[in-house]
Amino acid sequence: MFRLCCAALACSVALSWAGAAAPADQPSWHVGEGARVFHPAVARDWRGARTQALVTTIWYPADPARPELAHDLGAPGHPLFHGHPAAVDAPLSSAREKYPLLVLSHGTGGSADSLDWLASALAAQGYIVAGTNHPGNNALEPMTRDGFMLWWERATDASEVLDGVLADPMLGPHVDRDRIGAVGFSLGGYTVLELAGARTNLPAFERFCAGPQADAICHPPEAARIHEDPDAPPLMLAALSPQTKASQARAGESYRDPRVKAVFAIAPALGEAFDSTSFADVTISVSLLAGEADVTAPVDTNIHRISGFMPKANVTMVPGASHYTFLDTCLPDVVEHLATICKDNPGVDRDAVHAQTAQRAIDFFATALPASGA
Template sequence: MRLWAWMAGLAALLAAQAAWAGNVGFERVTAPAGADKPLVVGIWYPTDAPEAPMALGPSSQVVALGAPVAGANHPLILISHGTGGSFGDHFDTAKALAQAGFIVAAVSHTGDTYDDRSRTRRISERPGHLTPVIDYMTTTWRGHDAIDARRIGAFGFSAGGFTVLGAIGGEIDLSLMAAHCRQHPHFYDCATIGKLGEAPPAKPAPVSHDARIKAAVVAAPAMGFAFAPAGLAKVTVPVQLWRAEWDTVLPQPYYAEVVHGLLPKAEYRLAPHADHFDFLPPCSDQLAKLAPDVCVSNIDRAAFHKTFNAEVVRFFKKTLD
């Protein structure tokens, strides 16, 4: 009788998952963040509703806006963007994950977006943004019943890579930043801080960790040097680490290579001939006019993203299933 009940339950689960036709739904929401401003979140998820083109900032995507969620027991993936970005920065990776059966929640980090750089130097606050997003997605979002809260992963690029490393247990020494920038004032992170003219916080916020995150993909992480020598000692979840071979924004060996040395068991992937912003989707004509530096590439970015997104999906399927 117990075997029959177990088989019936499994059949019901498979039937629910099979009902999904491979399409992707999308919506933009706000998630409460305690006393702080609510966090803006973009959500991609499996649906069987028809898709249609829609604008996403200076880009566009083909999704089913506001459609019902199809299936059940979907893993949840969080996405953390780079400095000065937004929740839509990795929409193609988010859609690839949703097409593979994941629910994806990408957060815009308050004070470190394209239209608000007021907290860029308060980078240690960023990991703490992931916890309220997890809370919202697993308890309040209209599709929360379709999420398997035991299977949560996180993807981060650049400053988002730091964010995810912090959330899974990493600790940084921000006092190393001053010496780093004295030695490398032309590096992107140091030059950006100089342009902002923002004073560093007198007492940086402690990095917040969330044990609910069970796997992480980190691409071209910022602040790698500040994790040494033991800042990643408490990271125990599986990590897929990507480095752009010709990263001119966060050049080696100060960032991804430091993380690689501290996480020798990570699945390490090199993107041949790629530069830093090649981890962002291929640019629309509009975005290329607005941000040409982000869009210039020495590789076929569209072809690279087919491989990159497939590898991200494979890793999360392997580690969360």
């Protein structure tokens, strides 16, 4: 692996990014899309989420006899984002006996569908991708305080989705269990680093956010959606349930999933929750990517801090891109209404960034999760 140091090699990074190849015009497989609802043995009722099950979208290489149909993303009758054409509930392609599997983790207040652009591109290249809507912290339901603040619990969601896919009668027998990885955006980027073995230093993050150096990562806009009491300090221990306190006590534990062999983190957040010892147990391949103009997860305290602790990580900075550039492309009718997440900086083509980012992920996983005999 190589590391692109953005401070010293800014010009070469920009040139390298600009020259990145886009995914092939004709993908090898049609993209299939289905849904699963997994019911983990450990209940999540203490998170206060309306839905405790792990509602999961699966993208996969589909039988080419089933046509892909165009669809947009959002509530019925109120689409918000462009969706990739997909063959819903189509049979898995029989072109291969086994396929690599990637678990996908969305950002705070988002959903698995918010990364449809990436999951579809990966499925078109032969990956099964499984993305769950994290209970208590997704776009489809009211956000809860536990769902918002207990970030490390998301890694358990991802591991249990992995359990569910491997046990699935349609998908499980066709997963190459030696080629499993994880991909995530923002808080999902933090989540996949936890799956790799990173350990959280919660007191360090609290000190950072309580001090004069606190930046935007301490006040994510999605916090306003917490439905219990959005004005209460989010870490006020006296108001927390015994289950929440118990979760905080295990924040620094390892959530390493040994089945995961490589992770790709886009705009990873919570860099100040990591310290020089946090990545001691991370031995798998890691790739980090973020926009140079990210002010939501500021680059100095997030991707650059994280990469400083992992000198072997592959790091790519995208010129001009902001945090929300890595969400799905918005439909024209909603751009002004959702300007914060829909509008990019001048000169930034979101679709082009998506294509090149997807190719970075495809190239990374092709090397980190090689097929037998490759």
